[in-house]
Amino acid sequence: MSLVINQLSKRIDHHQTLDGISFEIGLGQIVGVVGRNGVGKTTLFRTINGQYLTDHGQVLVDGQEVVDQPEMRTQLCFIDPLANFFKGATIAQIQWYYQAAYPDFDNAKFAQLLDRYHLTSKQKLRHFSKGMFGLFTIILSVATQAPYLFLDEPLDGLDVLIRKNILGILIDEVATGNRSIVIASHNLAELEGVIDRALMLKHGRIVNDYQLEAMRRSARKVQLVYRDKQIPAVVKQLGHIVHVSGRVIVVVFEDYNAEVQAQLATTNPVFQEDLPLSLADLFMANLTDEADFELLS
Structure with missing residues (x-):
């Protein structure tokens, strides 16, 4: 049925x-x-x-x-x-x-x-x-x-x-x-x-x-730190930004593979770390609008 x-x-x-x-x-x-x-x-x-x-x-x-x-x-x-x-x-x-x-x-x-x-x-x-x-x-x-x-x-x-x-x-x-x-x-x-x-x-x-x-196998939540407060365009294109605090950016990549990893490397973050991925992260990744971005910042 x-x-x-x-x-x-x-x-x-x-x-x-x-x-x-x-x-x-x-x-x-x-x-x-x-x-x-x-x-x-x-x-x-x-x-x-x-x-x-x-x-x-x-x-x-x-x-x-x-x-x-x-x-x-x-x-x-x-x-x-x-x-x-x-x-x-x-x-x-x-x-x-x-x-x-x-x-x-x-x-x-x-x-x-x-x-x-x-x-x-x-x-x-x-x-x-x-x-x-x-x-x-x-x-x-x-x-x-x-x-x-x-x-x-x-x-x-x-x-x-x-x-x-x-x-x-x-x-x-x-x-x-x-x-x-x-x-x-x-x-x-x-x-x-x-x-x-x-x-x-x-x-x-x-x-x-x-x-x-399946999502937990393919997705990745990554914390990135850059020298300035500019978010690289490739990060916006490949992932969903769920949190911003100064130079620290937390991004969810739904299909994290070798190609994504290589493109991230070209942005030269000063720090990069994988974080546990939760349902709340998927909520933020999918349901946050442009109007919410100031709140994330």
């Missing part, structure tokens, strides 16, 4: 929020959707899951277009963290609703996870803290047994111990090979520890689709 997003577009308030987005996800993956505030990550999740009608494009599950086969929506699950229509309901009432919506809803798993985190079926969502609400939506998502789960900022507001437990739950769910999880998050450090792949979203489009293991 695969999920295919084909040329998905959506305008909101006359703004092109999504502009021809395409990607495919098989089972057994944890995929991060990374982008700056307001770039359209939540809109993407809502459009894929049918909360918004598409202006153009297709969402296909196992080769079937979801808009034509509504029963295929049970293969997708997105619990919108901003939705308020369940706030007055109890956990038991919400469980009943999701049992009706998802025929494979796993009551045993749901009860087990509620018990682990000391939640009871009589509790109402309106009494939950932000972190507890986030925890509950993850428990509910996992229990639906939908092959594709969409989580929007799932770690936001959770304390460090619950975050570690939740990440463990998500990894265990994917390890079976029967489901995939798509996560939008600003917590890049924790996201990096669990995702296999990162979709970089900018101006309503996917500007890069990284397989992180």
